[in-house]
Amino acid sequence: xxxxxxxxxxxxxxxxxxxxxxxxxxxxxxxxxxxxxxxxxxxxxxxxxxxxxxxxxxxxxxxxxxxxxxxxxxxxxxxxxxxxxxxxxxxxxxxxxxxxxxxxxxxxxxxxxxxxxxxxxxxxxxxxxxxxxxxxxxxxxxxxxxxxxxxxxxxxxxxxxxxxxxxxxxxxxxxxxxxxxxxxxxxxxxxxxxxxxxxxxxxxxxxxxxxxxxxxxxxxxxxxxxxxxxxxxxxxxxxxxxxxxxxxxxxxxxxxxxxxxxxxxxxxxxxxxxxxxxxxxxxxxxxxxxxxxxxxxxxxxxxxxxxxxxxxxxxxxxxxxxxxxxxxxxxxxxxxxxxxxxxxxxxxxxxxxxxxxxxxxxxxxxxxxxxxxxxxxxxxxxxxxxxxxxxxx
Numbered sequence: 001x002x003x004x005x006x007x008x009x010x011x012x013x014x015x016x017x018x019x020x021x022x023x024x025x026x027x028x029x030x031x032x033x034x035x036x037x038x039x040x041x042x043x044x045x046x047x048x049x050x051x052x053x054x055x056x057x058x059x060x061x062x063x064x065x066x067x068x069x070x071x072x073x074x075x076x077x078x079x080x081x082x083x084x085x086x087x088x089x090x091x092x093x094x095x096x097x098x099x100x101x102x103x104x105x106x107x108x109x110x111x112x113x114x115x116x117x118x119x120x121x122x123x124x125x126x127x128x129x130x131x132x133x134x135x136x137x138x139x140x141x142x143x144x145x146x147x148x149x150x151x152x153x154x155x156x157x158x159x160x161x162x163x164x165x166x167x168x169x170x171x172x173x174x175x176x177x178x179x180x181x182x183x184x185x186x187x188x189x190x191x192x193x194x195x196x197x198x199x200x201x202x203x204x205x206x207x208x209x210x211x212x213x214x215x216x217x218x219x220x221x222x223x224x225x226x227x228x229x230x231x232x233x234x235x236x237x238x239x240x241x242x243x244x245x246x247x248x249x250x251x252x253x254x255x256x257x258x259x260x261x262x263x264x265x266x267x268x269x270x271x272x273x274x275x276x277x278x279x280x281x282x283x284x285x286x287x288x289x290x291x292x293x294x295x296x297x298x299x300x301x302x303x304x305x306x307x308x309x310x311x312x313x314x315x316x317x318x319x320x321x322x323x324x325x326x327x328x329x330x331x332x333x334x335x336x337x338x339x340x341x342x343x344x345x346x347x348x349x350x351x352x353x354x355x356x357x358x359x360x361x362x363x364x365x366x367x368x369x370x371x372x373x374x375x376x377x378x379x380x381x382x383x384x385x386x387x388x389x390x391x392x393x
Contacts, residue, residue, distance in 0.1 A: 029067035031393075034059045037087040038340070038388025044366070044377035054371065055086040057140040058330070058340045058390045060093070060153060062101055074110040102156070113165040119158050122228075123174035123195035124210035124247060125150065131197075131206050131251035132264045133326070136292050136302045140371035141344035141384055142326040144286045144306050146233030147370035149249055149266035150210065154231040154370060157191045170200040178227030180213065189215045191228040202255040210247040218243055219275040233373040234365055235308075235322070236284075238353025239270035241277040258294040262304075263287075277357025283311040300330045310352055310364075320352040320364035336393060342386040344368045349380060 038057045042050050055061050064082035071077055082101040084093025094100035104118030129135060132151040133142045139152030147154050157178035164174040178191030195208030212230060215223025221240045222229060230245060251264035270282040290304035304326050310319040326344040333339065346366040354360035366382035367373060376382070 026070035027067065029065065031063070031065055033063040034061055034390060034392045035087055036061050036388065036390040038342075038386040040371070041385045042368075042372065042375065043383040044379055044381070045372070045375040047378040050375070053088045054140075054386070055088045056084070056093075057342060057371065057386050057388050058138050058328075058338070059392075060101070061085055061087050062093075064101070068108075071107075076108050077105075078108055078114075078116070079105040100156075101153070104162075106162075109166075111166065113163060116162050118160065119156055120160050120162050120176065121153070121156055122150075122191075122193040122208075122210050123162065123164070123176050124193045124208040124249065125153065125155060127172075127174065127195035127197045127206040128208045128249045128251050128264075129153075131204050131253045131262060132249070133288050133290055133304050133306065136260075136262065136290050137304045137326045137328055138342060139369060141342045141369040141386065142304060142328070143370040144266070144288065145308050145322040145324055145346060145348075145369075146235035146367050146373055147231040148233075148235050148284050148308060149268050149286055150230055150247055151249060151264075151266065152231070152370050155210070155212075155228055157193070157228045159227055160191070167199075171196065171198045180227050182216070185216070187213065189213055189223055189226040191226075203252070204254075205250075205252045207250040208248070211244060212246075213244045214242060217275070218273060219277065231370055231373055233367050233370070234376045235320070235352070235367060236270065236282075237355045238314075238357055238360065238362075239278060239282045240355075241272070241275070241357065242270040242282075243273035243276060244271045245269070246271070260292045262290045262292075264290070278314045278353055279358055280313040282313055282353075285309055285311065298332045300328075300332070302328045310350070314353060314358060316351050316353070316361060318350045320348065320350040322346060322348045322364065322366070324368065326369065337391045338389070340386075340388055340390065342388075343384070345381070345383045347381045 040054045066080045069077040081099045084101045104116045104120050106116030108114035134152045143152040160178040162176040173196045176193045180189035182188040191212050193210040197206035212228040218241045246269045249266035253262040265287045268284045286308040288306035292302040308322040324346040330340045346368045348364040348366045351361045354362040367376035368384045
């Protein structure tokens, strides 16, 4: 039986909760997330096949908090805090970084757009990503080899300010600056991105630019304190001592009922300076095609092909070339839970630079999507198959 004091405490808590709800009636905070895990087979990881469990394949596993507050006059305050984690072992997605995926706060206006500050995705990714390969094929197996052009979720900018305009007749623009925060040299280790997109009826188009700058000591590789970093793999290992990396990418999609067709392309330049381990600008060009089909409300299938080629430079004439085919089949058990199969095959040929740079020419080897960046093949080809489950909340 409840005591008088217990009943009084319950009454106080109830009244307090009601007061808080009234005081913040124009505010909202929500918790959201994705839990995604699969059993993976890779035909060649360093010379051996492997079967293992991997987190975040169809979508990265995450836990997030987001909120808005109505300030009046069409203006809102907003924030996002998002942590990535690994379902298979419970570890954080990035050591020593709690909200490694996103952490930002800002203001938004229906008339003037939004301005946000913190650790954020780039306009480059946010605009081109939805019409690029990873939104249709996933990054794990569908990102262009090694995610060479950063069209998966791997590039985020620290210490950044981002402005995004309202949508005007289907068009929208965005720009971002990441402070390098190096005393006496504001251009060192900074980042800049700009993008535009145009959506009208069944047609979507986006074009974007991104430039990341390294720290002062380029010979040591890419600085961990730079405003932005990028995915590394056997595809670009010879160019991590670059002074800067520049990305230009574009994509388009057209929807025909349940069928959607897409084209995408990118140009990536690794620029050296005194102290870099390579002498000439390294350029990677990629072109891709894709198709998606909503078979039934519950069944989704997609497929895509990409071709990546390194331009001749740094003493290499027979340059690296990568061809990749990726497929996806998803069955939705509900609005929040899906079963999926992912398959991909990549073939590489030619040569590129190894980690030692000039004079260290190595055979190009396969690394499917960006799931195999840390476990590439030791040969020209690699096949990967994933069977998994994704639950969102």
